Amino acid sequence: MKDKRIAVWFSCGAASAVAAKITNDYYGYTNRVHICNNPILEEGEDNQRFLRDVALWIGVPIETVTSKKYPNASCKEVWTDRKYMSGIHGAPCTLELKKKPRQAWEAEYNPDYTVLGFTAEETARAERFKMTERDTLLTPLIDLGITKQDCFDIVNKAGIKLPDLYRNGHPNANCLGCVKVNSPTYWNWLRTTYPDVFQDRLDQSRKIGAKLVRVKGEYIQLEDLDPKAKGHKMKSYDVDCGIFCEEGAWKK
Numbered sequence: 001m002k003d004k005r006i007a008v009w010f011s012c013g014a015a016s017a018v019a020a021k022i023t024n025d026y027y028g029y030t031n032r033v034h035i036c037n038n039p040i041l042e043e044g045e046d047n048q049r050f051l052r053d054v055a056l057w058i059g060v061p062i063e064t065v066t067s068k069k070y071p072n073a074s075c076k077e078v079w080t081d082r083k084y085m086s087g088i089h090g091a092p093c094t095l096e097l098k099k100k101p102r103q104a105w106e107a108e109y110n111p112d113y114t115v116l117g118f119t120a121e122e123t124a125r126a127e128r129f130k131m132t133e134r135d136t137l138l139t140p141l142i143d144l145g146i147t148k149q150d151c152f153d154i155v156n157k158a159g160i161k162l163p164d165l166y167r168n169g170h171p172n173a174n175c176l177g178c179v180k181v182n183s184p185t186y187w188n189w190l191r192t193t194y195p196d197v198f199q200d201r202l203d204q205s206r207k208i209g210a211k212l213v214r215v216k217g218e219y220i221q222l223e224d225l226d227p228k229a230k231g232h233k234m235k236s237y238d239v240d241c242g243i244f245c246e247e248g249a250w251k252k
Contacts, residue, residue: 016117
């Protein structure tokens, strides 16, 4: 491959960091590699420190891609504007703050290939993305058999401290109080670990009328959630030899 434009979408997580590093190391000498990030106001404060550390590790500046409609990149602003937080149609924050800005960037720069942090466990997700989004997806982590745990290990061995959200038990390095999660386990974890964020989601969901948590097959409002209610366990990884936390909390 030569003289191609490759877009790597970095989410401030370990997997996308390793995908960006591998892509730039392998293709960067003969191709134009863009590493892009959609910052979100509700993400952990430590994410931007991690972004800067990863940029130094890779040796390439990370480009910021934001919504023109929502320049503050705030999920809360999107929910208020749309009067909708999450449901059968997904979450509008993902559409407005990540998907649409990415598509606008792609329309302007017309990349030949796209890279996301799909790991070896996520072959089905990668294939779905190829069918519904871009069939020019490159999957370096899948091709090399690199798992989520491997990504945590690689980042740790590079001497980069993982985002605080991971170490505090969050399922990934994305937004605290993610409205796409319907597990009572997750929401009660948030209640005890980040009570201010929990209360903020409770207040806004009450105003909008959103039912964000599912208990015994029924969606209820956060204010009606029993503090002792549990769903499936939030899956874990080793923190120092990897990390305890990942995306397993998204479902009941």
